[in-house]
Amino acid sequence: MAEEAKKVTAPLDDATIKDLKIGDRVLLSGTIYTGRDAAHKRLIETLEKGEELPIPLEGQVIFYVGPAPAKPGKVIGSAGPTTSYRMDPYAPKLIELGMGGMIGKGNRGKEVRDAMKKYGAVYFASIGGAAALTADTIKKAEVVAYEELGPEAIRKLEIKDMPVVVVNDAYGGDLYEEGRKEYEIK
Amino acid sequence: MRVIKAEELTPIIKKLCMDSNYFLDDDLINVLKKAVDEEDSPAGKEVLEKILENAEIAARDEVAACQDTGFTVVFMDIGEDVFFEGSINEAINEGVRQGYTDGYLRKSILDDALRRKNTGDNTPAIIHIREVPGDKVHITIAPKGGGAENMSTVKMLSPAAGEDGVVQAVVDQVSQAGANPCPPVIVGVGLGGTFEMAALNAKRALLRPLGTFSDDEETARIEKRMLTEINKLGIGPQGFGGRVTCLGVFIERYPCHIASLSCGININCHSSRHKEAVL
Numbered sequence: 001m002a003e004e005a006k007k008v009t010a011p012l013d014d015a016t017i018k019d020l021k022i023g024d025r026v027l028l029s030g031t032i033y034t035g036r037d038a039a040h041k042r043l044i045e046t047l048e049k050g051e052e053l054p055i056p057l058e059g060q061v062i063f064y065v066g067p068a069p070a071k072p073g074k075v076i077g078s079a080g081p082t083t084s085y086r087m088d089p090y091a092p093k094l095i096e097l098g099m100g101g102m103i104g105k106g107n108r109g110k111e112v113r114d115a116m117k118k119y120g121a122v123y124f125a126s127i128g129g130a131a132a133l134t135a136d137t138i139k140k141a142e143v144v145a146y147e148e149l150g151p152e153a154i155r156k157l158e159i160k161d162m163p164v165v166v167v168n169d170a171y172g173g174d175l176y177e178e179g180r181k182e183y184e185i186k
Numbered sequence: 187m188r189v190i191k192a193e194e195l196t197p198i199i200k201k202l203c204m205d206s207n208y209f210l211d212d213d214l215i216n217v218l219k220k221a222v223d224e225e226d227s228p229a230g231k232e233v234l235e236k237i238l239e240n241a242e243i244a245a246r247d248e249v250a251a252c253q254d255t256g257f258t259v260v261f262m263d264i265g266e267d268v269f270f271e272g273s274i275n276e277a278i279n280e281g282v283r284q285g286y287t288d289g290y291l292r293k294s295i296l297d298d299a300l301r302r303k304n305t306g307d308n309t310p311a312i313i314h315i316r317e318v319p320g321d322k323v324h325i326t327i328a329p330k331g332g333g334a335e336n337m338s339t340v341k342m343l344s345p346a347a348g349e350d351g352v353v354q355a356v357v358d359q360v361s362q363a364g365a366n367p368c369p370p371v372i373v374g375v376g377l378g379g380t381f382e383m384a385a386l387n388a389k390r391a392l393l394r395p396l397g398t399f400s401d402d403e404e405t406a407r408i409e410k411r412m413l414t415e416i417n418k419l420g421i422g423p424q425g426f427g428g429r430v431t432c433l434g435v436f437i438e439r440y441p442c443h444i445a446s447l448s449c450g451i452n453i454n455c456h457s458s459r460h461k462e463a464v465l
């Protein structure tokens with residue numbers, strides 16, 4: 001685990017992706033998009049129909065989150081990660097098309113990890129359940145697609161220093177496996 | 187006979203929905219603070235500190251501690267001398283509707299498992315009613331997020347499996363769940379009863395205060411054994427590796443069929459929410 005958190009800006013360029021290693025603590029700023037189950041299903045259906053996606057993908061980071069409604073005076077409601085494996089059927093295609101990173105929680109399947117290694121992408125974990133704290137790092141939020149999906153709509157977020165940890169890097173590493181091995185008592 | 191108008195439940199349920207999502211209980215905060223000291227892994231320690239900081243922000247701003255404000259599970263113990271006028275179900279659901287709408291809580295409930303259309307107000311609640319002696323009504327609401335609920339199961343073990351088999355089943359379940367249910371987790375175990383009773387008792391077990399064990403000596407011993415074994419897994423806070431994978435194990439027991447050893451395992455996340463009221 002690195003001593004100091006790395007400051008990273010999204011969208012991610014190739015050099016940044018290459019520099020990130022499992023266990024790195026990252027303070028992420030810049031522009032990211034939200035998307036979870038229903039939005040992913042729609043994105044893939046759009047691609048299958050040969051239509052244009054409502055968001056750019058190159059180097060972009062998708063945050064798996066369905067936020068709570070914003071209280072008056074707040075930019076967004078509480079916004080922690082949802083469990084990522086449910087997006088596994090859709091993620092490899094998006095990584096192939098240039099997506100640079102994902103933020104969620106929990107293990108990814110082999111196909112996702114293979115795609116990350118092949119095309120260069122990272123998977124960050126945000127602290128599941130620390131949703132009020134994470135929401136405080138979101139400075140702007142705007143629905144950009146699928147508004148009818150409510151909490152599942154795609155939002156464009158401007159974020160400042162969102163704390164995340166690199167779980168899978170572009171080299172095939174997996175913090176969940178490594179971390180557990182280090183502390184397991186047989 | 188004590189007569190209560192069912193509609194009196196609505197404002198109580200509304201408040202419990204909001205309070206349970208904003209204000210995490212002291213028992214949880216206390217075990218989390220202790221866990222910070224017990225955790226060896228720097229990443230794990232940092233996670234636990236952030237979870238505590240999150241609880242402070244949620245309480246300060248009166249916003250949901252976790253965005254997944256869950257399925258609203260309502261436990262009601264109704265005294266046998268109480269008579270409700272009107273529909274308990276409707277009154278509870280109206281409270282949920284108001285609490286989730288006015289409280290800016292996420293509406294996570296769909297009309298059907300396959301059609302998947304959001305009901306828009308987080309109803310219906312899941313309601314468990316029990317008759318108890320007396321003329322009081324005890325209400326507990328426990329919103330339950332999807333991430334941890336999805337990692338839960340009921341195992342119909344062979345009676346020969348015994349205590350060792352039960353401990354193994356619980357440890358295996360937490361092990362497989364890995365980082366998915368936002369560890370550190372809390373585990374509720376329902377031992378005995380039919381299939382659905384084992385599941386319900388596992389959920390009910392999660393209502394007990396953290397940092398305590400069962401009053402029954404044997405049950406307490408098995409709870410401690412499970413807790414120790416789970417914390418050897420190394421999963422740690424958020425699965426980043428560490429000592430603190432589990433904050434507590436609670437077992438509820440029930441009579442059992444001669445052919446069965448049913449074992450419900452309900453995993454809860456650190457965002458363990460429950461609030462009570464007595465009417």
Ligand code: SF4
Pocket residue numbers: 080081082128129130252253254255330331332333334335366367368455456457
């Ligand atoms: S598992 Fe719990 S802490 Fe994690 S996202 Fe779901 S409700 Fe929140």
